[in-house]
Amino acid sequence: MKVEDIKKILIVGGGTMGQQTALICALHGYDVAMHDISMEILEKGFERLKKNCIRITASGEFTPEEGEAAIKRIILTDKPEIAAQDADLIIESVPEDPALKAKIFASFHELCKPETVFTTNTSTLVPSMFAHAVGRPEKFCAFHFHDIAITKIVDIMPHPGTDPETIALVREFAIKIGQIPIELKTENHGYVFNNMLMAFIGSALTLASRKVASVEDIDRSWMGVLHTPLGPFGMIDSIGIDTVWKVTDFWAQKRQDKHALGNAAFLREYVDKGDLGVKTGRGFYEYPAPAFAKKDFLTSGK
Ligand SMILES: NC(=O)c1ccc[n+]([C@@H]2O[C@H](COP(=O)([O-])OP(=O)(O)OC[C@H]3O[C@@H](n4cnc5c(N)ncnc54)[C@H](O)[C@@H]3O)[C@@H](O)[C@H]2O)c1
Incomplete structure (x- = not known):
């Protein structure tokens, strides 16, 4: 897959980080599906996301029209099979629990097309802890954001089985969404x-x-x-x-x-x-x- 082929982003987990990654992708023109365990959680999170969007447009980085268009590019769903439809890249942001993350990757491996690239926003775990569960370890790495209101630094951390093309693709995507990628050469518990x-x-x-x-x-x-x-x-x-x-x-x-x-x-x-x-x-x-x-x-x- 080339970076131009990435059109739709699936955000798994609509909490603090899910809202931020969804917003930054949508502001840069990507269609986004935000998935969580209930519509109630998603709708509450979406309200915070909209407030964040107003703050970002008020800073002048994006116009209010761009902000409004971004909000319209985001769909919310508690149904994994709808979330997975046409997803080109997954950014997972569920709680820091290795067993939960592994379970989610295994189920989305079944639901997504073979080309979909999987990434985890984990803060301190390493991708090789779930690579076995992803079902496509060569298309998997960590893609870690910080608070988007503070910084544009993102970390990319492969595991030993990540295809170098996946790392290059995620790196190009990070630049497309206005971020500054930092590539880790060795897996480390913490970026x-x-x-x-x-x-x-x-x-x-x-x-x-x-x-x-x-x-x-x-x-x-x-x-x-x-x-x-x-x-x-x-x-x-x-x-x-x-x-x-x-x-x-x-x-x-x-x-x-x-x-x-x-x-x-x-x-x-x-x-x-x-x-x-x-x-x-x-x-x-x-x-x-x-x-x-x-x-x-x-x-x-x-
Ligand atoms: N908070 C930060 O500043 C920060 C920064 C970088 C990375 N991270 C990492 O991002 C991940 C998420 O952190 P957060 O702060 O956004 O957590 P959070 O608790 O704010 O959000 C997690 C969301 O995942 C949802 N979730 C739980 N189980 C799910 C499932 N089975 N399917 C779909 N959604 C599910 C929860 O309902 C919740 O809305 C963690 O791995 C964390 O280490 C956090």
Whole structure:
């Protein structure tokens, strides 16, 4: 398949990342099917996607007309067989659970045409963990996005069985949707920026869970020195506390690391209350007007 042959993108999982990848593909002229387990979840996600679209068009990168046209290119469906119809490229964004991802790939392998390229947006798992389930391992790699409101960096990570043509195709597609591809040469649990990010998030969580400093002061310290618009806890809220918990817990259990287990338990308290961050309106901060975004956050000491 050539990049010009890619016309329709199937987004599996309509959550935080599914909405973002759907929008960026649609804004660049692709037809998109967004698939999730229920229409209720999809419709709720679509409302957030539309708000994101307004924010992007307000920044001037796309005109409001382009934004409206993009929204019309997206269809929502909870039926896998409809989602799979004519899909040329799959971008999977379901929760960070290897068994779930493997199951989804196996079922879409049955439903999609043989040429369809499969990609996973996994944050910390590696594609060889599901390559066996994909049924077309040579047409499979990781294609990992960050928050599209912050950056255009995307990672492409093959597994040992990925066809170099697949890597080249996904790379060309990334450029077509206005992104900056970073290609990993070796499989790694964590991409280039993510590897560094998880180390600093882990350190911030250990400081907070051991009550060395408050969440606000940890963010204040980071923001005050590096002049960033948000600190580690603002970032965890934006990623989704449940997602960061899953990743932290997975590795904490695997490595039986004392600090990481404490970090996972600290995050779990928020997950159990349903305070998942920006997506639920409350996490370490309250949204849409989090304290760290206020003008006097650095100096207020609160
Ligand atoms: N949140 C981030 O900042 C971020 C960034 C890059 C990559 N990722 C990765 O993207 C993936 C998704 O993360 P997210 O933050 O979007 O999670 P999320 O919880 O916001 O969304 C996941 C969605 O998948 C849906 N889903 C669950 N089972 C499904 C199934 N069987 N079929 C179809 N849909 C199903 C859920 O209903 C939910 O809407 C994870 O692998 C995560 O590691 C997340």
